[in-house]
Amino acid sequence: GGNKMFIKTTPEAAGVPSKAVKKFFEIYDAHGFSTHAILMARGNKIIAENEGAELELELSEGSYKLVAMSGYGDLELPETPTLQSSIGIPTSGILSEALQIGRADLIVEKKDAKVEILMEYQVVHVNLTLNDIPKDVTDVSVTFSTMYKELSFDGNLSGDNTITLGLTKDETSGENIWSTSDVYIMPGKSTQLTLSIGMTNATT
Numbered sequence: 001g002g003n004k005m006f007i008k009t010t011p012e013a014a015g016v017p018s019k020a021v022k023k024f025f026e027i028y029d030a031h032g033f034s035t036h037a038i039l040m041a042r043g044n045k046i047i048a049e050n051e052g053a054e055l056e057l058e059l060s061e062g063s064y065k066l067v068a069m070s071g072y073g074d075l076e077l078p079e080t081p082t083l084q085s086s087i088g089i090p091t092s093g094i095l096s097e098a099l100q101i102g103r104a105d106l107i108v109e110k111k112d113a114k115v116e117i118l119m120e121y122q123v124v125h126v127n128l129t130l131n132d133i134p135k136d137v138t139d140v141s142v143t144f145s146t147m148y149k150e151l152s153f154d155g156n157l158s159g160d161n162t163i164t165l166g167l168t169k170d171e172t173s174g175e176n177i178w179s180t181s182d183v184y185i186m187p188g189k190s191t192q193l194t195l196s197i198g199m200t201n202a203t204t
Contacts, residue, residue, distance in 0.1 A: 071097035093163040123184040139200040
């Protein structure tokens with residue numbers, strides 16, 4: 001079993017202090033919350049898991065729209081958001097984590113109400129490698145045109161952005177191979193993606 005997309009590791013191996021993970025669960029306990037199937041991950045590495053009871057909250061009667069987020073470390077979240085507020089995507093359109101968002105409607109009446117939230121990826125994973133780059137090239141970049149710029153809490157994509165990624169040369173192989181790091185970018189506005197490659201050589 002297990003999810004082959006993810007690798008289990010220790011928090012420290014993923015660059016996260018164990019104390020921070022422990023503090024997270026202590027805060028939940030202090031507020032009287034219980035958790036079910038919480039998975040903490042950095043990139044594709046699982047650093048902590050917890051399976052328990054369902055998360056329970058006391059809410060007044062009424063209708064609610066719930067928004068759950070995962071992988072939002074790069075976002076500049078607003079202090080007092082509305083559903084129409086931008087979630088704070090970086091201007092570059094580049095994220096280091098796989099942003100997931102789930103949304104659900106909840107109606108609370110006199111009896112208990114339950115809801116399940118399906119998380120969905122909001123970004124595109126990019127890991128690009130270019131071979132046979134001329135030897136005199138000193139800098140390589142790729143640019144994605146006509147990409148979305150903003151995403152609101154209610155799922156509305158808007159704006160135009162051009163996203164540029166720098167590539168790094170593999171100095172160990174002896175070959176002219178350049179690659180991007182593992183990153184995530186905003187989706188394109190069209191089914192046909194426009195990608196351009198820029199190169200700088202020593203004479204320019």
